[in-house]
Every structure is written in C-alpha cells, then in structure tokens.
Amino acid sequence: MKLIFERSVPGHGTEYLPPCDVEEVALPPHLRRAAPPKLPQLSESEVSRHYTQLSKQVYGVNCGFYPLGSCTMKYNPRIDEEMAALPGFTNIHPLAPGYTTEGCREVLDLAEKLLCPITGMDAMTFQPAAGAHGEFTGVLLIKRYHDARGDHQRTKIIVPDSAHGTNPATAAMCGYQVVNIPSAPNGCVDLDALKAVLGADTAGLMLTNPNTVGIFDENILQITQLVHEAGGLCYYDGANLNAIMGVARPGDMGFDCVHLNLHKTFATPHGGGGPGAGAVGCKAHLARFLPKSALMDGQDDHLQVRSFHGNFLVVVKALTYILTLGREGIPAAARGAVLNANYLMRQIRGFQPAFDRICMHEFVLDLSRFKKETGVSALDVAKSLIDRGMHPPTMYFPMIVHEALMLEPTETESRQTLDEVAQVYGELYDLAHQDPDYMHGAPHNAPIGRPDEVRAARDPVVRQKL
Numbered sequence: 001m002k003l004i005f006e007r008s009v010p011g012h013g014t015e016y017l018p019p020c021d022v023e024e025v026a027l028p029p030h031l032r033r034a035a036p037p038k039l040p041q042l043s044e045s046e047v048s049r050h051y052t053q054l055s056k057q058v059y060g061v062n063c064g065f066y067p068l069g070s071c072t073m074k075y076n077p078r079i080d081e082e083m084a085a086l087p088g089f090t091n092i093h094p095l096a097p098g099y100t101t102e103g104c105r106e107v108l109d110l111a112e113k114l115l116c117p118i119t120g121m122d123a124m125t126f127q128p129a130a131g132a133h134g135e136f137t138g139v140l141l142i143k144r145y146h147d148a149r150g151d152h153q154r155t156k157i158i159v160p161d162s163a164h165g166t167n168p169a170t171a172a173m174c175g176y177q178v179v180n181i182p183s184a185p186n187g188c189v190d191l192d193a194l195k196a197v198l199g200a201d202t203a204g205l206m207l208t209n210p211n212t213v214g215i216f217d218e219n220i221l222q223i224t225q226l227v228h229e230a231g232g233l234c235y236y237d238g239a240n241l242n243a244i245m246g247v248a249r250p251g252d253m254g255f256d257c258v259h260l261n262l263h264k265t266f267a268t269p270h271g272g273g274g275p276g277a278g279a280v281g282c283k284a285h286l287a288r289f290l291p292k293s294a295l296m297d298g299q300d301d302h303l304q305v306r307s308f309h310g311n312f313l314v315v316v317k318a319l320t321y322i323l324t325l326g327r328e329g330i331p332a333a334a335r336g337a338v339l340n341a342n343y344l345m346r347q348i349r350g351f352q353p354a355f356d357r358i359c360m361h362e363f364v365l366d367l368s369r370f371k372k373e374t375g376v377s378a379l380d381v382a383k384s385l386i387d388r389g390m391h392p393p394t395m396y397f398p399m400i401v402h403e404a405l406m407l408e409p410t411e412t413e414s415r416q417t418l419d420e421v422a423q424v425y426g427e428l429y430d431l432a433h434q435d436p437d438y439m440h441g442a443p444h445n446a447p448i449g450r451p452d453e454v455r456a457a458r459d460p461v462v463r464q465k466l
C-alpha cells in the first residue's frame with residue numbers, strides 16, 4: 001500500500017477555509033520557514049479512501065476470530081466505551097477541586113466495592129497501569145509487609161515454571177531471588193518440589209492460576225497453606241479472571257493479594273498498546289501498604305506507582321461492565337469462557353492437546369509429534385490461518401510445551417464460530433499431510449508474509465525517509 005505522501009499530487013486539496021477577512025500580519029523573518037513544509041496534497045475523497053484502506057489492513061475482534069491465548073481478545077460491549085466517553089469523565093483533571101470530581105471518586109469507590117467481593121479481598125488500588133505493573137505493586141506489598149515486621153531474611157520468591165513470564169520478571173524487579181519450581185506431569189505445581197524450596201528465606205509465592213497451560217491447580221489450598229506455614233505470603237496472578245470470576249475467589253483459596261487485568265477480563269481491549277489497569281486487591285493485613293495518590297491523605301512514605309489515580313477511564317469501563325452483567329452475568333461469562341475453550345479443544349481434529357484433561361479458559365496444543373510427521377511447524381500452521389481469515393493463536397508460549405499453539409476462544413464467541421474454526425484447523429491438519437511445502441510458504445494472501453521477527457522487534461524501522 002502506498003504512503004499518503006506517495007499519493008500526494010501537487011495542487012490537490014480542499015478549499016474549506018473562507019477567504020481571509022482580517023489584515024494579514026507578516027511574521028518576523030527569523031520565525032519564518034525557509035521552505036514550505038512537505039505536507040501531502042490530497043482531496044478529501046483521496047484522504048478518506050487512504051485511511052479506509054489502511055483500516056482494512058488491521059485485524060481486530062470486530063473482524064473475526066482472535067484466539068490469542070493469555071490475552072483474552074474478546075468482544076467488549078459498546079456501552080462500556082460510551083460510558084467512558086461521557087464528558088463528565090473525560091473533561092476532568094486530577095488537580096481539579098475535590099467537590100467537582102466527587103462522581104469520579106464514586107466510580108473508583110464503587111468499582112473497589114464490587115471487585116473486592118469478586119476476588120475475596122478487602123481493599124484495592126487502581127493505580128497500576130498494566131498487569132505486570134500490578135504484579136510489581138503486589139510484590140512490593142509483600143516486601144513492605146515483611147519489612148514492617150523486621151523480617152529481613154526473606155529474600156526469595158517462588159515461581160512455578162507454568163507461570164506467566166511477567167511473574168519471575170516482577171520478582172526480580174522487586175529485588176528478590178527467583179526460585180523456579182517445575183510442574184508435575186499433570187500440569188499442576190509439583191508439591192514435593194515446592195516443599196523442598198520453602199524455608200525461612202521464602203518471602204512468598206506467585207501463582208498464575210489458571211496457569212499458562214490453562215489448568216486450575218487442583219492443590220491450590222495445600223499450596224497456599226504450605227507457603228503460609230513457612231511464613232511466606234501468596235500472590236495470585238489473576239490477569240485471566242474471566243476463567244473463574246463469580247465462581248471461585250482467590251481470597252478463599254488463601255491468597256494475600258491479587259492483580260486483575262481490567263484490560264482483559266473487564267471490558268477494555270487488551271493489546272494494541274492502549275491504556276490498561278492492573279488493579280491490585282489485598283487482604284486487610286496488607287491494606288495499609290497499598291499505593292495512595294499523593295492527592296489523598298496518605299502518610300509521607302506512601303507507595304505511589306503511577307501518577308494520580310491510574311488510568312481512570314479503564315475503571316469506568318470495568319464498572320459499567322460489572323453493573324451491566326450483574327450477579328448472574330459475571331459467573332455466566334466465566335462459565336462461557338471455560339465451556340468455549342473445552343468445546344473447541346474437543347472439536348479440533350488431529351492436533352493433540354498438551355494436557356488431555358478439562359481446561360479452563362484456554363488450552364495448549366502440542367504440535368511436536370505433528371511436526372515430526374509432516375515437517376510442518378506451529379509457525380506454518382499459524383501463518384496458514386492468516387490465509388483463512390483467522391488470527392493465529394499465541395504460538396511458542398508457554399515455553400514448557402514445544403511447538404505450542406495456545407488458544408483462548410473467550411466467552412464472546414458463538415458455537416457456530418467455534419465449529420467453523422474447528423473445521424479450518426482440521427483442514428489445515430489434512431493439508432499438512434498432503435502439501436507441506438504450501439504451508440511452509442504461507443501466508444499466500446497477506447500484505448506481509450514472514451517478516452524477520454527478531455529484527456522487527458530489536459531494530460524497528462518506523463520512519464520512512466522521504
């Protein structure tokens with residue numbers, strides 16, 4: 001596709017401005033450009049066509065199936081966006097006098113009041129701007145708790161190998177030594193491995209649940225009990241709360257703190273780099289360490305992890321979503337997410353699940369045997385899906401499964417869509433056995449085929465030399 005600068009034709013444009021009816025005043029020479037700016041010259045219709053064409057190169061949940069595992073790419077009801085666009089919420093400033101922002105305070109208070117019982121926590125902050133940022137905040141609460149008790153020997157955080165990659169990164173960022181423990185063959189935490197590393201130096205454990213292979217840890221009560229007996233605290237990575245919300249609560253499972261990705265489960269789209277909110281909830285014994293906005297009457301040494309109150313409009317969307325779904329809708333959404341994942345896992349023919357058991361909101365396919373048989377990799381399958389008009393699933397993650405494809409259909413897909421998806425996966429399974437070379441060359445119908453992903457990430461070229 002041509003750049004808008006390449007479409008430019010000298011003299012094209014739109015004469016919207018009325019003739020100047022005030023006296024012209026010349027700028028002083030030192031403030032004037034030496035040459036006119038190189039702006040593209042196009043008519044209104046040319047501009048409109050250019051941007052419409054550009055928008056068609058984007059793939060989102062409004063275009064079709066988007067099962068990006070661990071990212072919860074679901075359809076978010078428009079009403080959430082409409083509420084967040086109300087001028088009363090958008091035309092405010094954090095430094096405005098308190099009496100003019102009472103409604104906004106109420107949004108934050110009510111969201112906390114509703115999310116605490118959903119998670120089984122006693123208090124919550126909306127300051128962190130992302131899931132990983134929420135983890136960072138939560139682990140700092142754990143650190144402050146031990147510090148306040150003068151318990152300085154606790155230098156280690158335990159992280160199972162089925163955790164989201166941000167968990168060990170967070171623990172390291174907070175200055176802890178990360179102790180990795182393996183999973184048992186059933187995909188859950190290996191209890192013996194956990195017992196072997198627990199001790200007086202354990203600050204806590206971070207558990208992603210459901211874990212990155214989509215499994216709810218069946219020993220979860222025992223895990224939190226063991227950690228507490230060793231004097232550590234338990235952190236629940238609840239980024240994917242849509243698997244359990246309204247059905248089970250981290251607080252009841254023995255966790256001391258939790259973060260939620262409001263920008264996955266609660267109505268703000270994930271991905272695309274937009275603003276997020278990694279809300280952090282905690283039990284009463286950690287509540288005094290929670291971040292406070294400098295505007296609130298906190299102590300001088302209060303924790304602040306972001307300016308003011310965080311990404312406020314994301315909280316408006318989450319609140320709208322919770323109020324719209326209500327007491328029945330929240331658990332129904334969770335059940336739908338789990339049902340859809342299990343249904344799709346069973347409908348897909350040929351490809352093998354990494355763990356052949358009931359999953360939560362997502363599941364992982366293990367294509368290593370398939371690759372040995374056909375030479376076709378998980379990457380080839382992902383690229384072939386693009387030709388079928390579908391967004392590929394998450395690939396090569398989690399790292400504990402080789403040739404992984406990780407699918408999260410989400411609760412907002414219909415049975416008809418899931419049947420179509422299963423059909424396409426089945427067709428690709430057959431195609432791999434018949435014409436593997438065709439799949440090595442996929443995608444055949446996309447504007448971009450196989451970019452050098454390492455260079456694109458490490459050395460992105462985002463400027464066009466004109």
Ligand SMILES: *Cc1c(COP(=O)(O)O)cnc(C)c1O
Pocket residue numbers: 070071130131132133164166208237239240261276278
């Ligand atoms: C997405 C995700 C995160 C990180 O969230 P970000 O907002 O991308 O920082 C952490 N843990 C789990 C389990 C996730 O799925």
